[in-house]
Every structure is written in structure tokens, then in C-alpha cells.
Amino acid sequence: MKLNRLIDIIFILLNRQNITANELAERFNVSVRTIYRDIDTLSECGVPIYTSKGYMGGISLMEGFTLSKAFLTEEERENIIFALETLQITRSPDSDQALEKLSSLFKVKQQDWICIDYVPWGSETNNLTNLKDVKRGILQHRYVSFDYVNTRNEKAFRTVEPLQLIFKEHSWYLKSWDTNKKDFRMFKLIRMRNFKVTDRVFDSTVVHEQIQPSSDELKRRPVVKVTLEFTEAALYRLYDNYNYEDVIRNENGTYTVVAEYAEDDWLYGYILSFGRNVKVIEPAYIRDIIISKIQEMVKLYNQYDS
DNA sequence: GATCGGAGTTTTGATTAGTT
DNA sequence: AACTAATCAAAACTCCGATC
Numbered sequence: 001m002k003l004n005r006l007i008d009i010i011f012i013l014l015n016r017q018n019i020t021a022n023e024l025a026e027r028f029n030v031s032v033r034t035i036y037r038d039i040d041t042l043s044e045c046g047v048p049i050y051t052s053k054g055y056m057g058g059i060s061l062m063e064g065f066t067l068s069k070a071f072l073t074e075e076e077r078e079n080i081i082f083a084l085e086t087l088q089i090t091r092s093p094d095s096d097q098a099l100e101k102l103s104s105l106f107k108v109k110q111q112d113w114i115c116i117d118y119v120p121w122g123s124e125t126n127n128l129t130n131l132k133d134v135k136r137g138i139l140q141h142r143y144v145s146f147d148y149v150n151t152r153n154e155k156a157f158r159t160v161e162p163l164q165l166i167f168k169e170h171s172w173y174l175k176s177w178d179t180n181k182k183d184f185r186m187f188k189l190i191r192m193r194n195f196k197v198t199d200r201v202f203d204s205t206v207v208h209e210q211i212q213p214s215s216d217e218l219k220r221r222p223v224v225k226v227t228l229e230f231t232e233a234a235l236y237r238l239y240d241n242y243n244y245e246d247v248i249r250n251e252n253g254t255y256t257v258v259a260e261y262a263e264d265d266w267l268y269g270y271i272l273s274f275g276r277n278v279k280v281i282e283p284a285y286i287r288d289i290i291i292s293k294i295q296e297m298v299k300l301y302n303q304y305d306s
Numbered sequence: 307g308a309t310c311g312g313a314g315t316t317t318t319g320a321t322t323a324g325t326t
Numbered sequence: 327a328a329c330t331a332a333t334c335a336a337a338a339c340t341c342c343g344a345t346c
Contacts, residue, residue, distance in 0.1 A: 020336085020337060020338090021337070021338070021339095022336090022337075030310075030311085031310065031311045031312075032311090032337090032338090033310070033311060033312080033339090033340090034309080034310055034311075036338075036339070036340095037309080037310080051337085051338060051339090052318085052337085052338080053316080053317045053318050053319090053336085053337055053338045053339080057317090057318070057319085057336070057337050057338070058336095058337070058338090059338090
């Protein structure tokens, strides 16, 4: 099987600096010609393999090649196999992905093409949960622990099974399994403090059952359809938060958006954050709540009147 | 058509013989 | 002794045809 031979050639070259095509041919019971074809394939995949002719020549890996066999984990090995398989199936021109995947494993240094910083502008980045730590917890199946402040302002120490990192509505969340509560829980990364990956490993083969929220729970968080009218000054934020087609331009230059929200303090805060650039059109009772909140705010500042 | 093999060719570096 | 050219062996490379 060609695939196994390619992998084995890499391993042999990792073990020794140089080997002749003849020796490889004998070892794999194929012709020398076949070995050269394998070398071409590996080279195509981005493996820094080269040949030198003549006396003391042979096949070797580029000097400074950092993928030591000690670091070649089962996962990486699988990645190589996958890349080669893809290459075999697709062959050019669509094999770029496979080539990239393989070359990324073999390159010494690769500039990160993406930088994820989920901390708002102007905030301190110290002491915040590192995405890499979360990734490590998920991939190594280790329990993670952290202090967390929930939406009801309750602070608690948590230890959970990390399952998946999710980016939703401008924030990173950790989907995890809470072994005490026997249910999935979502935690906002930015609210975590003292995040630690523990040494304790959990059984990743167990498939957890999603507990359906009880009808009581559903009632507690009703969804309400809200019609909002924005001024043009708020336009840039509208496209941050809504789909392009959901933002309707009115003749008088304002913009109307109809959206569904779970009704809570977050919603009121969200509406108020637009200041004088938004009006609640419907439902009327939410408009009244916003008005009363504005009046409370005015009352707060009245004490400074002289 | 993908994969492989045989046989011949080319390249390379070491060794040896010849020349200054 | 030092340099140069010829020779040789080893290994990569290529062409073309065979096989599954």
C-alpha cells in the first residue's frame, strides 16, 4: 500500500539522516523507480525532502527539520495520513488544502494568519482565560475549573468537562458538561477567572443526553417580538447585530428592525445602549419599561441640581 | 488510468595516475 | 609536494513499456 510506505519513509528518515533509494526499495520490496515516485509525492506534500547524487548521496530530510519523532503524536500521524489520502483522491488542482495541511505540520515556523482577541477594546488582557488553555482542556479531555459570575450576579467555583468552544453573537462561549447537574452548560469566556486545566481526565467516549428544559423553565424566559426604530447614527451597529435584510429603511431616513428577544435586563440594557438613537415602537409595555428606566436615571442625576 | 519495473543515462565525489 | 586529469563506483534520474 502506497500510503503506508510514504508514512514509513518519513519515519525512517526521521530516524536516520540519509538512506539510498536502493535500500528503501529493498526494504519495501518495490523498485527503485517506485521509491523516487514516492519521494516526489512527499515533496509535493511539502515534506522538506531532498536527494543528492553520487558517492555518499541519497535521500534525506532538510536540516533544521523540527518535527522530531518524539513529537509526532498519533494525532499528527493521522493528520499526515489524511493529507496524503486527500492528495491521492483529489490530486491537483484541488489538493492545495491537503498540501497546506501537511506542510503546516512540517514547517518550523508559520506566521499565525488569524489573531483572536475576544476582549473588548480598551480592556486589560491580563488574568483572562486563554483560548489556548480552553483548547487544551477540550482536546486532552481534562476537567477545567474556574470562577464564574452568572447573569444573576452569583459567583461560583466550577469544575466541568469542556466540550466545545463556540463563538456566538460577538462572544466566545465554552460548551461543557456539568457532572453535578448532569446537564450541558454554556459559559462566557470573558466572565471566567482563574481558569485552570486540571490533571484529571474525563471519559470522552460517553455521549451525554441533552436534558430538555422543563415547561416551567421555558415559561420563565419568554420570547418577545420587539419593533425598534433607529436613527441613521445607529446604522453601523445595526449591521453588526442584524442580518442585512432585516434592517428596513424608512422614507424619513430612520431604520426599523423587528427581532425576537428573551425579555430580561439584558434587553433593556441593550435598547438603552443606543441612547437617543432608538425608539421602541412595539410592544407598548416595553416602551413603558424603558421610559421608566430613563426617568429613574434622570432622578439619579437630579440630586446634582442646584 | 494508476502504479510499477527494467534498463539505460546522467551526475557526483572519491580515488588514482600522471605531470609540473 | 602540489596540482590536474582520467577513471570508477555509487546513486539519482529518465524513458518507455507492462500489469492490474
